[in-house]
Amino acid sequence: MSASVDLGSLKPLIPVFKKWNKEKQIWQWGLLPEDFYRVQAGYACGKCLEPFAHWLPACPLCGESTFPEYAELPPEWRKQGES
Secondary structure, eight states: OGGGOOTTOOOOOOOSEEEEETTTTEEEEEOOHHHHHHHHTTSBOTTTOOBOSSOOSBOTTTOOBSOOOGGGSOHHHHHHHHO
């Protein structure tokens, strides 16, 4: 997967679905595997979906860390990240 993904691409991340998490009061996005990999690698924000030209420790737009706890990821994301 990583060899075919342009991590520094500023191409927008397009969610294939979104779901409101009432407990955490946040949107959870379902992403294509390529976009999910960019979020996992720290080249895009998993909260606001802002793409980055290079790796960043936090999103400059919303401040979200690029190091989310794996256990807190929605089940849909964990399945994509394992494939």
